[in-house]
Amino acid sequence: MDSINSFFLFLDSYLGSAVYFPYLLLGVGAFFTVYLKFPQVRYFGHAWKVVAGKYDKAEDKGDTTHFQALATALSGTIGTGNIGGVAFAIFLGGPAALFWMWMTAFLGMTTKFVEVTLSHKYREQTEDGTMAGGPMYYMEKKLNMKWLGVVFAIAAVISSFGTGNLPQINNIAQSMQTTFGVEPILTGGVLAVLLALVIIGGIHRIAAVTSKIVPLMSVIYVVGALGVIFYNLENVLPSLTSVFADAFTGSSAAGGFLGATFAYAFNRGVNRGLFSNEAGQGSAPIAHASAKTEEPVSEGMVSILEPFIDTIIICTLTGLVILSSGVWTEKHQTHFQRADTTFLMGEYSDTVVDDREHLFHFLNRGENEVKTFTGSIEVVAGVSVTSGYTVLSSRSVAEDVRFGVGSADEPYSGVLHVRDGLLENQDIAMTGKSLVHSAELTTLAFKQGFFGEYGQYIVSIGLLLFAFSTTIAWSYYGDRAMIYLVGQKGVMPYRVCYVAGFFWASFSDTTLVWNLTAVTLVLMTLPNLLGIMLLRKDMKDSVAQYWQHMDADKKR
Known part of the structure; x- marks a missing residue:
């Protein structure tokens, strides 16, 4: 598992974590924002009218209403990214990461508008009479680049596991166990x-289920979040101040949090923002392609609302809950995950200024004197009696470390072997105090409000509904991609593998899953961004024609 995790991190270093990626993603959004004259602002009110059904026509072809298509797409985006993803971004980059999630969402509203419009415009009807659309169809039909459509579709199948499946159940299972x-x-x-x-x-059953789950889960989660925010109201303004103040400087050290550079916070914020609202990834257009309308731009209008609801509202609430409660800088008793734990040579303390500085550079890939530990550690009744090393877990200095057998319930006695900072004894579990991240961090934050300990149940229920609905939506994205690649015959084998992978991920390593997600997310995004840039004139013409049709309808 350590080798697999290292491989994913290696791939991610050239994809989502590479210097170019955040600039590319935001750059495309910024280009279309200017090119189309700020559609996320100008068309925002009109989008609500479209989703309410004001312009619906009974004779339009499609499988779902505008609202059902939006609900399905939202169910695909509102998931662990809003609960675990925001917590993970703050854990990595501090408050500054939230700012860059906002920027990703604002520009992403335009990106989503473009990709959905083009995907709906070039959709097709399948053998079973349902609609199929997505970036792969415009790549083939308009760009005459079927090879790019195939690349995207393969990436979509892989990403349906890496984005919509594995991390969702992983976070659900983690939350259900904790709560x-x-x-x-x-x-x-x-x-x-x-x-x-x-x-x-x-799609008919999927749309029926998601259109009921999305409103319910949103209300439950918003009420719970406001219960924490108002309880910690005196901390809200300082939290917001830190978000803006750190945006261009990076987040400074606080408590057990050792700090993050601007580059790191920027990258993680944009990356997690994309994971949350998927603007530019090309996934949501597959759901919107099923909408009943002959006006592709009208469905594009509906999609503008997605990043707003998903990131500007839901992710902001999660971020304020975590920041105002203060739990993100505190160490908590937890089980250490192997992929997130490193043994360092020498003894370091996060209360010593010089030590914090060295560890800061180590975590942010700067030049430093910190070296990983290689050697043996003697343990008696679960406690190390060997000195000269430090355990770094979840990017923090671990305290009260205990070694156990299996699930860590039985204290271990004996010798442990560490090589290049990694524990070689595969049957040893570690517990202690460290920073936490993902759904576990959000769960702890929700306890710091008017609902007290009951707040954790809101997270568990919200995460269950959010993540499960995301998994449902992504299964649809994957089977549409399989239809494009091999036809209807590929759908059932895909669904069987999808359910099997879902089950497996419930008890797999969280960090491993998140790192896999980071890779698969970008594998869809890069071809899609290329495609919509090549069709920029087509998009501009489509918008102009839409308003011409709207003006003509008004005169009738």
């Missing part, structure tokens, strides 16, 4: 059966 003590394998088994029952029914 209710339910074993991950049990959570995965039950939900895998429910997932199979829903996705076998295709």
Whole structure:
């Protein structure tokens, strides 16, 4: 697993974590924002009228209403990115990361508008009578670049696991275990059966389920978040101030948080912003292609609302909950994950200024004197009796470290072997105090409000609904990609693998899953961004024709 995780990190260093990627993603959004004269602002009100059905026509072709298409797409975007993803971004980059999530969302509103319009415009009807669309169709039909469509479709199938499947159930299982003590394998088994029952029914059943889940889960989560924010109201303004103040400087050290550079916060904020609202990734256009309308731009209008609801509203609430509660800088008793734990040579303390400085550079890939540990550690009754090393877990100096066998319930006694900072004893589990991230961090933050300990149940229920609906939506994205690649015959084998992967991820390593997600997310985004840039004139003409049609309808 350590080798696999290292491979994913290597790939990510050339993809999502590469210097060029955030600039490319934001650059495309900024270009279309200017090129189309700020459609996310000018068309915002009109978008609400379209989704409300004001311009619907009974004779229009499609499988879903505008609202159902939006709900399906939102269910694909509102998931662990809003609960675990925001927490992960703040954990990595501090408050500054939230600012860059906002910027990604604002510019992403335009990117989403473009990709959805073009995907709907070049959609096709499949063998079973349903609609199929997405970037792969405009790549083939308009750009005459089928090879690029194939690359995108393959990436979409892989990303349906890496974005919409594995991290969703992984976070659900983690949250259910933390809150209710339910074993991950049990959570995965039950939900895998429910997932199979829903996705076998295709887009009609998927749309029916998601259009009911999305409003319900949003209300529950918003109420819970406001309960924490108002309880910690005196911390809200300082939290917002730190978001803006750190945006261009990076986040300074605070508590157990060792700090993050501007480049790191910028990259992680943009990356997690993309994971949250998927603007530019090309996934949501697959859901919107099913909408009943002969005006592709009208469905593009609807999609403008997605990043706004998903990131500007939901992610902001999560961010303020985490920042105002203060739990993001505090160390908590937790199980250490192997992929997130490193042994360092020498003894360091985060209360010593010089030590913090060295560790800061180590974590942010700067030049430093910190070296990883290689050697043996003697343990008696779960406690190390060897000195001269430091355990770094979840980007923080670990405290009260205990070594156990299996699940860590049985204290370990013996000798441990560490090579290049990694523990070689595969059967040893570690516990102690460190920073936490993902859904676990959000769960802790929700306890710091008017609902007290009951706040964790809001996160668990919200995460269950958010993430499960995301998994449902992404199964549809994947099977549309399979139809494009091999036809209808590929749908059922894909669904079987999708459910099996869902079950497996419920008890796999969280960090491993998140790193896989980072890679697969970009594999879809790069071809899609290239495609929409090549069709910029087509997009501009489509918008002009839409308003001409609207003016003509008004005169009738």
